[in-house]
Amino acid sequence: MRIDAALGELEAVLGERLSRSRPVREQHAHSETHLRSGPPDAVAFPRSAAEVARIAEICTRHLVPMVGWGAGTSLEGHALALRGGVTIDFAQMDQILEMRPEDMIVRVQPGITREALNAALRDTGLFFPVDPGANASIGGMAATRASGTTAVRYGTMRDNVLGLEVVLADGRMIRTGTAAPKSAAGYDLTALFVGSEGTLGLITELTLRLHGQPEAVSAAVCAFPDMSSAVNCVIETIQHGIPMARIEFLDAATVAACNAYAQMEMPLQPHLMIEFHGTEAGVAEQAERFGEIAAGHGSADFQWATRTEDRARLWKMRHAAYRACLAMRPGCEGWVTDACVPISRLAEAVEETQADIAACGVPGPMVGHVGDGNFHSVLLVDPESETEREAAKRVSARLAERALRMGGTVTGEHGIGFGKLGYMAAEHGEGWIVMGEIKRALDPHGLMNPGKMVSQT
CATH class of the missing domain: 3.30.465.10 (Uridine Diphospho-n-acetylenolpyruvylglucosamine Reductase; domain 3)
Known part of the structure; x- marks a missing residue:
């Protein structure tokens, strides 16, 4: 890697939009979770595709790694510069x-x-x-x-x-x-x-x-006596073909966190949050049918939100769930799990994961986009405790193994990055080898976001 020569050429192309300053580089060395890396050697801020092409040509000629950067919100260390090089921040290409x-x-x-x-x-x-x-x-x-x-x-x-x-x-x-x-x-x-x-x-x-944009939107939040009842309500709703726009699960610990963080007053029980999109008549019918199914699974405290501001407050709370969970234990690291299983195995997977979390001694509020079999837990780990870090690793590993055993995947949406690289062979077998061959065909020097997704020898 001829980093100094490459950076000299890049400065000639980008001027001040190539930053070598320590604060800017450090900003690009952190992820949303516990995963960290050293900073890149420089951060480039291109404004056009032509500039990106020029950056790539220069970096390849000098064998310098390149890492793309969007908003930095990924959860498995996707945008961290594990081998240094140039981080390419697309913030100025936003038109x-x-x-x-x-x-x-x-x-x-x-x-x-x-x-x-x-x-x-x-x-x-x-x-x-x-x-x-x-x-x-x-x-x-x-x-x-x-x-x-x-x-x-x-x-x-x-x-x-x-x-x-x-x-x-x-x-x-x-x-x-x-x-x-x-x-x-x-x-x-x-x-x-x-x-x-x-x-x-x-x-x-x-x-x-x-x-x-739908003519009508209706959202609701409802409590259930236990996790199994809530998940089974989701499964029955899907099996009845009711066209949900969103259906989210929050366990009691997440509800407690959201209550404190967003000044809500939901009962401390597992909840579903659901939204329907369509015509006025269609939404009303879907809501009624869902209400009947939910009642059959013991739902209580059913609250509908049809006003735009009420729906916005509800989903703002859901989107803030990660921050709310972190606030439960100030100073903790968030170890965010992610797995997706067939709907028929969802209740079983959630219950087994809940049992693992309860036994490990680390708090782990659970949420999920359960309408497509995807669920997560935020393990709130004391960064000074090696015992807790090891416990979190065991829970994460057991969740990945469970998802594969049930015919699912180790990540439904968070991706691989380098946080889940170790599970790729188990999920894909020979297919992972083929992925590596595709990588080498398009990037023979292994310069594009190295250390992620595939094995590079």
Whole structure:
């Protein structure tokens, strides 16, 4: 790695938009969870795809690692510079390039956040539905194949990205996909890069599928006597084909945290939060049917929220659940688990995980996008306690093993990064070897986000 020569050339291209300052580099050495790394050697702030291509060409010529950075909200260390090099921060590439309401698509740069995008779309009658909770960048969401609270109805980033512009390691720029609703032409390169976590290339543009803003929206929160009742209510709701836009689970510990953090007064029991989108008549019918199912599983304290401000407060509380949990134990590290199982095994998986947490001695509030079998726990670990750190590792490992045993995956939405790299062989077998071969074909020097996703020898 010839870092000094590379940085000299990059400064000639970017000027002050290449930062070597310690504070800026340190800002790019932290993740949302306990995972850490050393800082990159420099941080680049490109403003165009052409500049990104030039950065890649220079870095490859000098064998300098490159790591993409969106909003820094990922949870498995995806954007940390494990081997130094240059972090490429897309904050200044945040424009809407083309809006086509008649085709229900929009073309954007990667640095725009989902909240900024939806604010710009408000007057079109359309919106972008993928909601991972954090105000993540669209490019980062694509790179990690994000999903979140609305995936049960609208799908994940995999379903809502129609095409990409990508800069490869050697500086070549390619386009994948089209603006057409579907295609049968060639390999699906869009799907290859969505979820590749920056290990194959740097996303510089995205064409996104939009959805119509619903005529009516209704949300509710309801308490259940125990976790099993709440999860079984979700399963029955899905089996009845009721089209939910969101259905979220909070255990009693998370409810207590949210009450304290957001000044709520929910009963200290497991809760479901649900939202329906559609026509006035359709939403009313769906809400009534769900209410009957919930009652059959012992639901109590059923509260509907139809006013926009009430719904916003409800979902703001849900999105703040991670911060609320951290506030339960000031100074703790958040070890965030993530697994996804078939719906038929969901109740079993949740109950076994709850038992593991109760036995380990580390607090672990649990939440989940349970409409698609995905659930999480935030293990609140004392960073000074090696005993607690080891206990958290055991719980996380048992959860991953449980998910695979039940026919699921070790991550439904958080991705691999380097935090879950050790589970890839068990989940994919020979398929993981093939992933490595694809990586080496596109990035033979292993410079694109090294140390993530695949084994690199």
